[in-house]
Amino acid sequence: MKKKTAITFLEYLDKIENPDLEKYNYSEEIREVVSAEKFLKNFSIAVFVADFQTGTYPFIGEGVEEVMGHPLGAFLEGGLKFTDYILEVPAEIDNKCLNQQIILFDSLKGKKMPDIRFKMTIPITDKKKKKRFYCQQYKIIRRESDYFPLGFYGFVTKVPDTGEEKVTQQIELLNSEKNQWEVSSNLEFYLNVDENKLLSKREIEILKWISEGLNSEQIATKLYISVHTVKTHRKNMLRRTNSSNSADLIRYGIEHKLL
Structure with missing residues (x-):
């Protein structure tokens, strides 16, 4: 098409x-x-x-x-x-x-x-x-x-x-x-930020676990942080990358060679 x-x-x-x-x-x-x-x-x-x-x-x-x-x-x-x-x-x-x-x-x-x-x-x-x-x-x-x-x-x-x-x-x-x-x-x-640097080191870690299919509770356990912190990071990642869901986030990560 x-x-x-x-x-x-x-x-x-x-x-x-x-x-x-x-x-x-x-x-x-x-x-x-x-x-x-x-x-x-x-x-x-x-x-x-x-x-x-x-x-x-x-x-x-x-x-x-x-x-x-x-x-x-x-x-x-x-x-x-x-x-x-x-x-x-x-x-x-x-x-x-x-x-x-x-x-x-x-x-x-x-x-x-x-x-x-x-x-x-x-x-x-x-x-x-x-x-x-x-x-x-x-x-x-x-x-x-x-x-x-x-x-x-x-x-x-x-x-x-x-x-x-x-x-x-x-x-x-x-x-x-x-x-x-x-x-x-x-x-x-x-405009003045490299798209490859929109996400912090911690957010890239979370993105990698999201790409592995882990949910917020599992990611929190892996990174020794609270579930609330994971959800806050995820919300900010969605907003800054103009993503609607986890699939969009993963697509963004692949396109910008973060995964």
């Missing part, structure tokens, strides 16, 4: 852009972000409303230059393609994040789409060509007739400079019965 080729964010925009469709009125979302902007006016936060169909920003807050280091006009004129231009996310990571979104939307086709919220940490180059990291949170705007994703709205703020260069993407779905947000997927990528 032929492997599906990953597409970039720009290619995805080109795929769904359709200026001929009936224009959506973003007035409700704009009211929400304007209200939030007034409340957060004393903090370095920029609010926005983005339109997938036209690739534009129907609204973006005046605080965007203070936060992101580019003038408001650049975003209004260049739209989402300008934002993509200043993003410093490596293509391979960008593809993995975008494909996770596409997989989600494909899985929801024909179903009543739940509320979807994204949390992302991304690097962007400011007008002085300096790379900075930002936290962006936004919610998908859906068309009522068929729940097609029309755009998104939310806010972006700076991330404190800790020296750790990490790109993250967390997708959450609203469980309407429990009225709770639940994590659908979580990705983490470390």
Whole structure:
């Protein structure tokens, strides 16, 4: 079976852009972000409303230059393609994040789409060509007739400079019965760390025992540590390697010559 080729964010925009469709009125979302902007006016936060169909920003807050280091006009004129231009996310990571979104939307086709919220940490180059990291949170705007994703709205703020260069993407779905947000997927990528060094010596030991088919209790006995410690290590290993289960962890170990 032929492997599906990953597409970039720009290619995805080109795929769904359709200026001929009936224009959506973003007035409700704009009211929400304007209200939030007034409340957060004393903090370095920029609010926005983005339109997938036209690739534009129907609204973006005046605080965007203070936060992101580019003038408001650049975003209004260049739209989402300008934002993509200043993003410093490596293509391979960008593809993995975008494909996770596409997989989600494909899985929801024909179903009543739940509320979807994204949390992302991304690097962007400011007008002085300096790379900075930002936290962006936004919610998908859906068309009522068929729940097609029309755009998104939310806010972006700076991330404190800790020296750790990490790109993250967390997708959450609203469980309407429990009225709770639940994590659908979580990705983490470390830009300034060799992938072969993501796991500690102890975690590599645990990975080797996992590959031998041992459970947490058996590994704890082998390494003279608690079961809780083994489970904590395993949880961190899954998160840092973007693995869903032990099979994914073993695959990661083989690919990076750790096993």
